[in-house]
Amino acid sequence: MPAFAASMAAALVAQLIALTIPQVLQQIVDGPLADGDASAVVPLALLVFGLGATEALLYALRRWLVVGPGTKVEARMRNALYAKLQDLPVSFHDRWPSGQLLSRAVSDLGLIRRWLSFGLVLTGANLVIIGVGVGILMSMNWMLGLIFLVCSLPLWWAGWRFEGRYSEKSRLSQDQQGDLATAVEESVHGIRVLKAFGRGKHALSSFRAQAESLRRTEIEKARLDANIWVWIMVVPTVALALCLVVGVWLAANGQLTVGELVAFFATAAVLAWPIESIGFMLAFALDARTATDRFFDILDSENTIVDPAEPKHDERPRGELAFSNVHFRYQDSPDRFGDLLDGVELVVEPGETMALVGLTGSGKTTMTALTTRLYDVTGGSVELDGVDVRAFTREELRRHIAMAFEDATLFSASVRDNVLLGRPELAGDEPAVQAEAERVLDEALRIAQAGFAYDLPEGVDTKVGEEGMSLSGGQRQRLALARAVAAKPAVLVLDDPLSALDVATEARVEAELRSVLADTTALIVAHRPSTVMLADRVALLEAGRVTAVGTHSELLRESEHYRFVISSLEDDERRHGGGDADEASESMREEAAS
Numbered sequence: 001m002p003a004f005a006a007s008m009a010a011a012l013v014a015q016l017i018a019l020t021i022p023q024v025l026q027q028i029v030d031g032p033l034a035d036g037d038a039s040a041v042v043p044l045a046l047l048v049f050g051l052g053a054t055e056a057l058l059y060a061l062r063r064w065l066v067v068g069p070g071t072k073v074e075a076r077m078r079n080a081l082y083a084k085l086q087d088l089p090v091s092f093h094d095r096w097p098s099g100q101l102l103s104r105a106v107s108d109l110g111l112i113r114r115w116l117s118f119g120l121v122l123t124g125a126n127l128v129i130i131g132v133g134v135g136i137l138m139s140m141n142w143m144l145g146l147i148f149l150v151c152s153l154p155l156w157w158a159g160w161r162f163e164g165r166y167s168e169k170s171r172l173s174q175d176q177q178g179d180l181a182t183a184v185e186e187s188v189h190g191i192r193v194l195k196a197f198g199r200g201k202h203a204l205s206s207f208r209a210q211a212e213s214l215r216r217t218e219i220e221k222a223r224l225d226a227n228i229w230v231w232i233m234v235v236p237t238v239a240l241a242l243c244l245v246v247g248v249w250l251a252a253n254g255q256l257t258v259g260e261l262v263a264f265f266a267t268a269a270v271l272a273w274p275i276e277s278i279g280f281m282l283a284f285a286l287d288a289r290t291a292t293d294r295f296f297d298i299l300d301s302e303n304t305i306v307d308p309a310e311p312k313h314d315e316r317p318r319g320e321l322a323f324s325n326v327h328f329r330y331q332d333s334p335d336r337f338g339d340l341l342d343g344v345e346l347v348v349e350p351g352e353t354m355a356l357v358g359l360t361g362s363g364k365t366t367m368t369a370l371t372t373r374l375y376d377v378t379g380g381s382v383e384l385d386g387v388d389v390r391a392f393t394r395e396e397l398r399r400h401i402a403m404a405f406e407d408a409t410l411f412s413a414s415v416r417d418n419v420l421l422g423r424p425e426l427a428g429d430e431p432a433v434q435a436e437a438e439r440v441l442d443e444a445l446r447i448a449q450a451g452f453a454y455d456l457p458e459g460v461d462t463k464v465g466e467e468g469m470s471l472s473g474g475q476r477q478r479l480a481l482a483r484a485v486a487a488k489p490a491v492l493v494l495d496d497p498l499s500a501l502d503v504a505t506e507a508r509v510e511a512e513l514r515s516v517l518a519d520t521t522a523l524i525v526a527h528r529p530s531t532v533m534l535a536d537r538v539a540l541l542e543a544g545r546v547t548a549v550g551t552h553s554e555l556l557r558e559s560e561h562y563r564f565v566i567s568s569l570e571d572d573e574r575r576h577g578g579g580d581a582d583e584a585s586e587s588m589r590e591e592a593a594s
């Protein structure tokens, strides 16, 4: 604030100095020039030079004062936005396209910074100068001042009309820019699919259509801007022309000296730029207001998944995971549908590996997401060691329960950093910490059968690129699994994270998981018979409830729906090239038994 105030003061003083120059001119015209005393002009001319130089210096000072604070405000707003995006629940991100968030974080905040350090300062200073300048004009000659003032009234009227229309277009344009960013992001992200299906041209034409809408909005904005410019250019000129006629008549009648007339027009000339800039500044301020609104759309979004006021704490839970009469429905789910999860009851004992099976779309992924509060239950509770997961802070809960997903996201960082993401305490430089980090990394990579990481060009320090694109799907999944394992959780929730592995590798991963993480509870969404067979018990999700829990063979014997689900999983496996699934399953059964 002090820097902005000082900058505005510098701009103000610079313009006030500009307003004093006409007064000196009046002295020159009415004094030395009228008297024919050329020598007396020199000190007054030097004074004009001095005033001009000071004005220039003050303008430079104005810029210099706000550069630092302007960028600081921008950086702080960007950090606040990023922190908020991290904090907001997954349901928020389901609703908001990434391009809209991106355009807010980048272009909107850049616009706000430019307005704060340039628009705000100049608008403030210009408004004061227009007020002071018109006051000076009135004091020089009230009649001329009044003509100038009355003639400018249409300008305020045009400005007021402009404001309403321009705001609307400004919002539309910035939202369309966000949509465009989403389109670019999606097509870059999905470039392989677009190319594989030869849909590049289609994507281009839909992108063109979006770009065209944005262009049309920009043209409408420019048209509105052009309209206000007409008023801004014509009104002062008409006012000056009228003043000139009346001024010359007053001078001819001896009611005004020539010096005063010169000073009047020189003052009006100084006011020309502040008046002309009104339209530009108004448009700029409206764009900045829209950008600010869009920023606060996010910042004011209510987070429905928050930490409790008095959180419970458990240093090392045993790992009993229980679903107790759990109900859940997505916010945007139509009313005609019942709850997706409709009274789920399930207890996974400490150290047990429980497979979760069900038809596609039955809600398995949703059920796993409730364990770490990616979504909150809409009824009932999920409990860790008998304590509602909502009673822990989210940070603690996510330390106790780690997740790995089918869609393995890796960040643009080294293998090491990706795998140790959930262990920030291992990031230190001390030798003991580094040795422990190395040990955890080794163990996690071994369990996840991700030894290939050591053969990468720079070993575990290899950067795996945007979303690990340079790795195969199976390699990415194994690193994501290693990440979940390295977090040393009490409960491991795996949402089909082994789908891209061949059956034999999957069996090795699960065998390692069992031996090394014997005291870790695991809930695994299974899409393959092989995964099911390696679990201690299996839970069957059907019509929003867990309708059967038991070993694979018990369920095969007792549940017709289970037999149906397993046979459809086997069909899937055969269709996806897993022709030897049965054989592999057989050998794994033996391995598991041994």
Ligand SMILES: Nc1ncnc2c1ncn2[C@@H]1O[C@H](COP(=O)(O)OP(=O)(O)OP(=O)(O)O)[C@@H](O)[C@H]1O
Pocket: 094, 330, 331, 332, 333, 340, 358, 359, 360, 361, 362, 363, 364, 365, 366, 367
């Ligand atoms: N973010 C969401 N918003 C609204 N509905 C959703 C959302 N995610 C999933 N759904 C819906 O909820 C239902 C269950 O989805 P879920 O992903 O939990 O099923 P699943 O059993 O894991 O399926 P699959 O075996 O195919 O992975 C589906 O009908 C899906 O369309």
